[in-house]
Amino acid sequence: MAIEENREMKVAIIGFGLIGRERYNALRELQRGGFPINEIGVYDPYIPEENKYNSGIIWFESLKEIEENNPDWVIVCTPHYVTVEIIKIASKWNCRILMEKPFGRNYKEALELDSLFNNDLINRCYVGFNYRFYPGIQKIYADYRNGLFGEIINMNCELGHGGNPDDANTWKSSPELNGSGALCDPGIHLIDLLNQFCIYGIVPKYGTAHKGVWNTGIQEEVNLILTSKNPVDGKNFSINLKSSLVHWRSTFRFEIWGDKGYGIVTGRGRSYGPMEYVRGEKWGWKKGVSQRESEQLVSLSTCELSFYDELKALFFEKNNDGGNLVYRLEPCNSFEALLNMKLYEDCFRVII
Numbered sequence: 001m002a003i004e005e006n007r008e009m010k011v012a013i014i015g016f017g018l019i020g021r022e023r024y025n026a027l028r029e030l031q032r033g034g035f036p037i038n039e040i041g042v043y044d045p046y047i048p049e050e051n052k053y054n055s056g057i058i059w060f061e062s063l064k065e066i067e068e069n070n071p072d073w074v075i076v077c078t079p080h081y082v083t084v085e086i087i088k089i090a091s092k093w094n095c096r097i098l099m100e101k102p103f104g105r106n107y108k109e110a111l112e113l114d115s116l117f118n119n120d121l122i123n124r125c126y127v128g129f130n131y132r133f134y135p136g137i138q139k140i141y142a143d144y145r146n147g148l149f150g151e152i153i154n155m156n157c158e159l160g161h162g163g164n165p166d167d168a169n170t171w172k173s174s175p176e177l178n179g180s181g182a183l184c185d186p187g188i189h190l191i192d193l194l195n196q197f198c199i200y201g202i203v204p205k206y207g208t209a210h211k212g213v214w215n216t217g218i219q220e221e222v223n224l225i226l227t228s229k230n231p232v233d234g235k236n237f238s239i240n241l242k243s244s245l246v247h248w249r250s251t252f253r254f255e256i257w258g259d260k261g262y263g264i265v266t267g268r269g270r271s272y273g274p275m276e277y278v279r280g281e282k283w284g285w286k287k288g289v290s291q292r293e294s295e296q297l298v299s300l301s302t303c304e305l306s307f308y309d310e311l312k313a314l315f316f317e318k319n320n321d322g323g324n325l326v327y328r329l330e331p332c333n334s335f336e337a338l339l340n341m342k343l344y345e346d347c348f349r350v351i352i
Contacts, residue, residue, distance in 0.1 A: 008038035009072040009315070012060065014086055016044035019100055019128075020077035024057070026307040035316055041069065067093050073315070074098070075128075080105050080185070081177040084113060091116040091125070098314065100128040102188040102344070103337035105179035110341035117334055126314060127337040131189045132196065132329040133309040135301040136265040136277035140256065143279065143298075144197060145327035149258030151232045155197070155239045156255040157190045160221075160247025162271070167245070168214040181218030183209075183347060187243030191347070192340050193254065194239060196329055198228035202239065202343055207351035213246045220246045224347055241347075269303035276300055 011027055013020050024040060031037045043060035052059050060066050063086070066074065074090050076083055076099040083099060090097055104110040117125045131137060143149065171177040178185065194202055207224040214220060221244035227236045244251075250271040256263045261281045267273035277299040284294025314331040332340075 008036040010039040010041070010069065011037060011073045011075065012066045012069065012071040013040070013042045013075045013077060014044070014063070014066070014090075015077035015079075016042050016047055017077065020044065020075075022307045023075050023077055023128075023311070026311050029308050030312060030315070035312070037315075039069075039071075041066070041071070063089055071095050076100065079171050079177065080179060081171060084109055087113055087125075088116065095124075097125045098128055098311075099125065101192070101332075101337075102179065102184055103127050103334065103341050105184065107341045107345035110338050114334055114338050123333045123335075125334040127332045127334065127340075128310065129189065129192045129332045130306040130310050131193060131268075132332065133306040133313070134265075134268060134275055134303050136275045136299045137193065137254065138328055139277050139299050140254065140263045140265055140279075141197065141329055142327045143263055144256055145231075147232065148260065148279070149256050149262060150260030151235070152230050152237045152256065152258050154237060154255075154257045155194070155228075156253065156257075157194065157240070158242040158251055158253040159186050159190055160242070160244040160249070160251040161186060162248050162250050163245055168216055172245075173214050173216040173218055175217045178218065180348060181209075181211075181220060181222075182243045182245045183219055183222045183344065183351075186245075187222060187241070188340060188344060190241050190243060191343050192332065192336075194226075194228075194241070195336065195339055195343060197256075198239070199231065200229035200234070202226050202228045204343070204347045204350045207347060209351050210246070218245075219351070220244070222347075222351060224350070226347070263298075267303075269301070274300055275303050 013023055027037060027040050039058065041058040041060050043066055072095060074095050074097050076086050078086055084104060087099055104113050167173055203226060205225045205227060207222060209219040210221040211219060224241040226239040226241060228239060230237055252268040252272050254265040263279050265275065265277045267275045269275060276297060278295045279298050280295040285291045287294055310331060
């Protein structure tokens with residue numbers, strides 16, 4: 001639910017690591033673009049005091065100070081193991097909340113978070129899933145919902161991080177601090193996208209996990225086979241999901257294969273390469289060219305605006321298309337985030 005139009009708003013960011021800075025920069029771009037954001041403040045007790053001087057940033061000294069400032073939105077960008085406790089505190093404030101994924105480290109924590117907002121008359125809690133706002137993902141979603149691929153045969157999605165030699169010593173390699181590992185983060189991004197595409201539900205069938213590189217107990221790589229039902233005729237189709245923290249070449253891939261054609265999204269900017277969305281027809285080679293030459297490049301992007309686009313949609317935009325049927329992915333509310341964690345839990349149960 002968007003903030004009322006033409007009302008200047010105050011935003012507080014809790015946590016100023018990589019994602020906190022991305023959120024801050026996106027908010028500043030919205031400000032420069034004329035959107036009514038009056039104040040952006042940051043709280044992070046781990047930022048050295050000397051780094052705060054001359055930064056141009058408004059710094060809060062405590063969570064209590066944020067509450068007293070009465071922000072319209074609070075964005076929580078902290079490590080997974082502290083997020084739940086911060087949300088418990090912020091849920092009592094008169095504000096709306098955007099927390100970075102995942103919605104808890106497991107389904108039990110997700111239910112605990114969800115219970116904090118059960119009595120709200122409006123959606124007060126949202127979860128950051130910026131992959132929804134990649135241009136290639138938005139376009140393949142619209143094509144899928146518009147039936148361009150026909151009856152779905154298979155979906156295939158893959159997300160791999162290369163990591164670095166110090167990963168074994170960070171909180172992300174701890175099952176207690178981070179959750180299960182690759183399935184929880186970054187795999188929750190793939191789970192979220194699949195839940196948006198597969199509107200008739202998803203059933204995990206089989207999965208394997210690798211744990212032998214860092215040997216800290218987390219799942220370093222997960223491979224899953226799932227099924228869903230076709231929106232065209234209700235028949236089952238298969239889904240392949242791979243999420244890895246030991247994929248030495250950064251990889252993102254999202255494919256849909258149908259009996260009329262297919263769509264392939266690859267890359268997501270930076271070390272992954274630019275995001276390309278390519279669409280092809282069944283037997284396109286019959287036009288006198290190779291199958292690859294028959295494909296259409298629908299979208300090419302660096303994906304650098306995904307945080308900006310997500311915040312813009314969350315704070316200011318309403319999907320009012322004037323009566324035309326427009327398919328687009330919207331910001332993730334707490335109900336959708338809870339469904340993501342339920343599917344995560346179901347996937348976890350089939351991994352051997």
